[in-house]
Amino acid sequence: MRDKKGHFDIMIIGAGVVGCAIARELSKYKLDVAVLEKEDDVGWGTSCRNTGVVHAGFGVPPGSLRAKLCVEGNINFEKLCQTIDVPYKKIGKLTVAKEEKEIEGIKKLEKQGKKNRVKDLVIIGEQELNKMEPNIRGVAALYSPNSAITVPYLLTIALAENAYKNGVQFLLNTEVVNIEKNSYSPDFEIITKKGKFYANYIINSAGLYADQIANMVGIKKYQIYPCRGEYYILDKNASGIVNHLIYPAPQEETGGWGTHISPTIDGNILIGPSAEYIKEKFNFPKIFIFHNIKLFFCSNSIEFESEYNRNFEKADTPMVFNSST
Ligand SMILES: Cc1cc2nc3c(=O)[nH]c(=O)nc-3n(C[C@H](O)[C@H](O)[C@H](O)COP(=O)(O)OP(=O)(O)OC[C@H]3O[C@@H](n4cnc5c(N)ncnc54)[C@H](O)[C@@H]3O)c2cc1C
Structure with missing residues (x-):
């Protein structure tokens, strides 16, 4: 079987951060491994379109595999980034309670984090928050010093390049x-737009x-x-407005993380993301109105238009940012 053309021990489907990290890990062993990717390059999916936060692990349910991997991942991330030469900055995260009634929410997060064995979590008061982040208003915050940032696309590319150097094939x-499995063969038959491949194992990271x-x-x-x-x-001229990742206290009505403020390694500030459930999986519209952002814990020094029309034909549409008021 091993001599069959296009045969691999393990076939990974999808070259996002997950597929590339698995490929790198498997490249440490004597195995024929390949990655199948439908796009022109690695990381064209969600992996290169996210906030780049290396979460500490207090936001995920205790006892879950996700919690275990998130906490372990956070501990090992800095070393990984050093090894494969990817930027990494431990800037810490503040989850801010704007009003007294939100303090319960950040206390719950702290408790959850401690159950998940997240280290160094502490609740700070208004004065301390003000010292750490003069542009943010709140009555208390959960401070997580081990939350960090990286560059998601550089991470994905570096993982892929390292795997490739170690012999993993990338079939872009x-x-x-389709995938077929016949009872008379131990192999999976993987049908692609470029022909058939065979593998003993398939890893689904699509x-x-x-x-x-x-x-x-x-x-x-x-x-x-x-x-x-x-x-x-x-x-980038706004890069100093916050020093940490700034998240709102858990919002019962919306769920999720809420709109957060995230410094990037390159010195920009990201505000978002919005969240809109859609029908098609690959739908990046030319014109999309991003509105109803609730930046409820920001100071008066930041002003936004309530609607910003992301229309590439009107690329000059200004977004109001005024740091002097
Ligand atoms: C707005 C947003 C912000 C986020 N922020 C963070 C954050 O700050 N920190 C964090 O840790 N996580 C964050 N995440 C989550 C994180 O981005 C994802 O968990 C991660 O990128 C998933 O990686 P993946 O490799 O599983 O998927 P993907 O990156 O989507 O990769 C899947 C790959 O499979 C390929 N593929 C699909 N179908 C086929 C097929 N039939 N044949 C061949 N190839 C195929 C795709 O082209 C793609 O390249 C965020 C997510 C979103 C949406």
Whole structure:
């Protein structure tokens, strides 16, 4: 079987951060490994379109695999970034309670974090918050010094390059359209737009399309509900307005993380994301109105238009930022 053309021990489907990290890890072993990716390059999915936060692990349910991996990942991330030469900055995160009634929410997060064994979490009062972040208003905050930032696309590319150097094959522009498994063969037959491949094992890291890949081998229990998010990106001259990742206290009515303020490694500030459930998985519209941002804990020194029309034909549409008022 091993001599069959296009045969691999392990075939990874999807070259996002997950597929590339798995490829790098497997490249440490004597295995024939390949990655199939439908796009022109690695990381064209969610992996290069996110906030770049290395979470500490207090926001995920205790006892879950996600909590375990998030906490372990946070501890090991700095070393990984050093090894593969990816920027990393431990800037810390403040989850801000704007009013007294929100303090309970950040206390719950602290408790959850401690259950998950997140280190060094502490609740700080208004004065301390004001010292750390003069532009942010709040009565208390959960401070997580181990939350960090990285550059998501550089991370994905570096993982892929390291795996490639170690012998993993990357087959780009190669969309998987079906998978077959015959009882007479131990191999999976993977049918792509560029021909057939064979593998003893398949790893499904197809991100938004992972449910479709699972379906191809008869696993019907997963369904992905795509959710689109948009950010404001502030100009670099605004880079000093916050020093930490700034998140709102948990919002019962919205769920999720809420709109947060995130410094990037490059010195911009991201504000967002919004959250909009959509039907199609790959839907980046030319014109999209990003509105109803609730920057309820920001100081008066930051003003935004309530609606910012992201229309590439009107690229000059100004977003009001005034640091002097
Ligand atoms: C707005 C937003 C902000 C986020 N911020 C953060 C953050 O700050 N920190 C954090 O840790 N996480 C964050 N996340 C989550 C994080 O981005 C994702 O968990 C992660 O990128 C998922 O990576 P992935 O490799 O599983 O998926 P993807 O990056 O989507 O990769 C899947 C790959 O599979 C390929 N593929 C799909 N179908 C096929 C097929 N049939 N054949 C071949 N290839 C295929 C795709 O083209 C794609 O390249 C955020 C997510 C969003 C949406």
